[in-house]
Amino acid sequence: MDFADHSAYRVPTGRPFLLKELYSKLAGVGELIGQLPVPADPTEYEEIADSLYTLFNVARNLAPDRNSTGCHLHPKGAVDTEAPAGWGRCLLCNSHRRTGRPNVKAAPQAPRHNWAIPPPPYDHTVLAQTMQQINDLASEINYRSDDETFVHLADLTHAAFVIARELSRPRNTSGCIQHPGAPTDPAAPGGPQCLFCQGQARRQQTGPPTVAIRPSRPVPRYERRRLPRPPSPPSSG
Numbered sequence: 171m172d173f174a175d176h177s178a179y180r181v182p183t184g185r186p187f188l189l190k191e192l193y194s195k196l197a198g199v200g201e202l203i204g205q206l207p208v209p210a211d212p213t214e215y216e217e218i219a220d221s222l223y224t225l226f227n228v229a230r231n232l233a234p235d236r237n238s239t240g241c242h243l244h245p246k247g248a249v250d251t252e253a254p255a256g257w258g259r260c261l262l263c264n265s266h267r268r269t270g271r272p273n274v275k276a277a278p279q280a281p282r283h284n285w286a287i288p289p290p291p292y293d294h295t296v297l298a299q300t301m302q303q304i305n306d307l308a309s310e311i312n313y314r315s316d317d318e319t320f321v322h323l324a325d326l327t328h329a330a331f332v333i334a335r336e337l338s339r340p341r342n343t344s345g346c347i348q349h350p351g352a353p354t355d356p357a358a359p360g361g362p363q364c365l366f367c368q369g370q371a372r373r374q375q376t377g378p379p380t381v382a383i384r385p386s387r388p389v390p391r392y393e394r395r396r397l398p399r400p401p402s403p404p405s406s407g
Contacts, residue, residue: 181313181314184231185232185313186313188228188231188232189232189311189313191228192225192228192229192232192308193308195221195224195225195228196225196304196305196308198221199218199221199222199225199301200301200305202217202218202221203218203297203298203301206218206294208294209294210294210337212337212338212339212340213338215334215335215337215338216338218334218338219331219334219335219337219338222327222330222331222334223331225327225330225331226285226324226327226328226330226331229320229323229324229326229327229328230285230324230328232320232323232324233317233320233321233323233324234317234320234321236284236285236321236324237284238259238284239258239259239260239261240258240259240260241258241259241260241262241263243260243262243263244260244262244263247260247261247262248260248261248262249261250264285324285325285328285329286325286326286328286329287328287329287332288300288329288332288333290336292332292333292336292337293337294337296333297330297333297334297337300326300329300330300333301330303326304323304326304327304330307319307322307323307326308323311323345362345363345364346363346364346366346367349364349366349367352364352365352366352367353365355368
């Protein structure tokens with residue numbers, strides 16, 4: 171790089187302060203994770219999840235703005251969850267396009283999330299590996315790093331936050347993926363099983379319940395009783 175290009179470069183406003191804050195918070199999160207026993211109680215991950223969310227906010231401010239719509243005209247507008255293939259995610263812009271092309275079919279896939287969400291399973295090992303990637307990337311970042319590097323850092327910190335948030339949830343007591351907090355049947359064949367799943371399997375075997383409709387009783391007829399006529403008074407004469 172020649173001297174002219176070097177002298178023309180200007181550090182973005184706030185980047186030195188944000189980088190200093192990033193290194194400070196990253197060291198604190200690493201210390202919290204290093205003190206955790208394995209396995210740890212879900213409540214012990216709550217403070218780590220909060221610290222990682224704060225770290226993600228710092229990394230997000232270092233990266234270029236990434237909004238939900240991806241539209242420079244409506245960055246805070248509504249997201250079109252049924253956007254046709256090849257269109258953007260801005261509902262306002264797509265509404266204008268639909269006015270002229272009302273027969274365009276919607277795309278089958280919804281738009282992706284703003285920041286990276288890692289696939290399950292979520293455990294302490296995956297969290298430690300993600301934190302190692304964050305530390306390795308943070309050690310190479312400087313004031314002149316490109317925007318893609320800061321975007322990658324924000325994605326990694328958000329992924330670590332998601333993992334810690336899932337680890338802070340209560341453990342699955344029923345052993346069922348669909349109904350983690352459901353009651354269990356301890357006397358079920360093969361060990362305790364989810365009562366909700368047992369009910370679904372029983373309904374699939376027996377089919378929908380049949381309701382016996384009892385015939386209604388006939389409505390009793392109501393006969394109006396005639397009151398006896400009072401005797402006529404005796405005639406005088």
